[in-house]
Amino acid sequence: MTLSRPPDTRRPLTLRDVSEACGVSEMTVSRVLRNRDDVSPATREKVLAAARSLGYVPNKIAGGLASQRVNLVAVVVPSLSNMVFPEVLSGISAALEESGLQPVFGVTQYSADKEENVLYEMLSWRPSGVIIAGMNHTEAARAMLENAGIPIVEIMDSDGDPIDSVVGISHRAAGRQMAEAIVAAGYRRIGFLGTKMTDDHRAQKRLEGLIEGLAEHGIELIDREFYSGGSALRKGREMTAAILERTPDLDFLYYSNDMIGAGGLLYCLEKGYDIPGSLGLAGFNGTDFLDGLPMKLATIDACRREIGEKAANIIIGKDTGGVIGGHRIELTPRLDPGDTIRKV
Incomplete structure (x- = not known):
């Protein structure tokens, strides 16, 4: 079922909108959404389908609260175990510190269905x-965000059409930037290693940018190694061993993130590879822990803390002339060649 939203795109949806969309009374809609058992299964299904398609989220705030808003900012990220997102959250928290608003965090584990559930619960309060990582959402999640009637800031990515505001980098551009650095350093047989590639849309866009950038120089990606689990040093070692055993003449390995890249670097050093002479390596994110490795892994700084700060400033209207919403801020990723790319 596809339903159109009310003409006023900034007005939060109401029971009446759902009632009119599915052709039952507001009282019946209310009964269904309160899980009352005095509604027929067919009617219940019709109401829930209409609410989902419209993006309607019930209001859990007590009716007597005049503003019908709480001083919270919903922040939705894929992971807290990944070293990337705590720095983003630090930037958000720092920017909100004197605003009277408090961040509350939801984690999706890179699951589109879980993102829907997290948004539904958070928006009901x-x-x-809302500050949410990424621009790829299910239709239901997008409908909820579009009809929330509050500032929405999608972060980390800028490749796509934002719901409201967006703060991030172009991951396709980051992939192309890495391709240029690889080619300029004289590498020609490149492999890509990534985790969660099905669900990590930003890593997928970097891979697409890498392939496009290499193609402009007549170079094809030689091999790929994917893993569906999380990012860990041990997994980086295992993936690196697998791809080099399968394709031993690779001369460059590009990893979807710094964590598996660091594992790959440790493996290659242990096995005596000449880095960066015969084999170059690079990761992504620019995480601080790279400074503690025997060699500094090449990487691209994804501007994580700055993204968090700018997103929070949009929510509170700071540095935006007091106008909240409709902002597009694209930051420039910064390449750090470290010690694992040949000097040009």
């Missing part, structure tokens, strides 16, 4: 804004 009527936060003052």
Whole structure:
């Protein structure tokens, strides 16, 4: 079922909108959404389908609260175990510190269905804004965000059409930037290693950018090694061993993130590879822990803390002339060649 939203795109949806969309009374809609058992299964299904398609989220705030908003900002990220997102959250928290708003965090584990559930629960408490990682959402999640009637800031990515505001980098551009650095350093047989590639849309876009950038120089990606689990040093070692055993003449390995890249670097050093002479390596994110490795892994700084700060400033109207919403801020990723790319 596909339903159109009300003409006023900034007005939160109401029971009446759902009632009119599915052709039953507001009282019946209310009964269904309160899980009352005095509604027929067919009617229940019709109401829930209409609410889902419209993006309607029930209001859990007590009716007497005049503003019908709470001083919370919903922040939705894929992971807290990944070293990337704590720095983003630090930037958000720092920017909100004197605003009177408090961040509340939800984690999706890179699952689109879980993102829907997290958004549904968070929006039901009527936060003052939403900051959410990524621009790829299910239709239901996008409908909820579009109809929330509050500032929405999608972060980390800028390749796509934002719901409201967006703060991030172009991951396709980051992939192309790495391709240029690889080619300029004289590498020609490149392999790519990535985790969660089905669900990590940003890593997928970097891979697409890498392939496009290499193709402009008449170079094809030789091999790929994917893993569906999380990012860990041990997994990076295992993936590197697998791809080099399968394709031993590779001369460059590009990893979807620094963690598996660091594992790959440790493996290659242990096995005596000449780095960066015969084999170059690079990761992505620019995480601080790379400074503690025997060699500094090449990487691209994804501007994580700055993204968090700018997103929070949009929510509170700071540095935006007091106008909240409709902002597009694209930051420039920064390449750090470290010690694992040949000097040009």
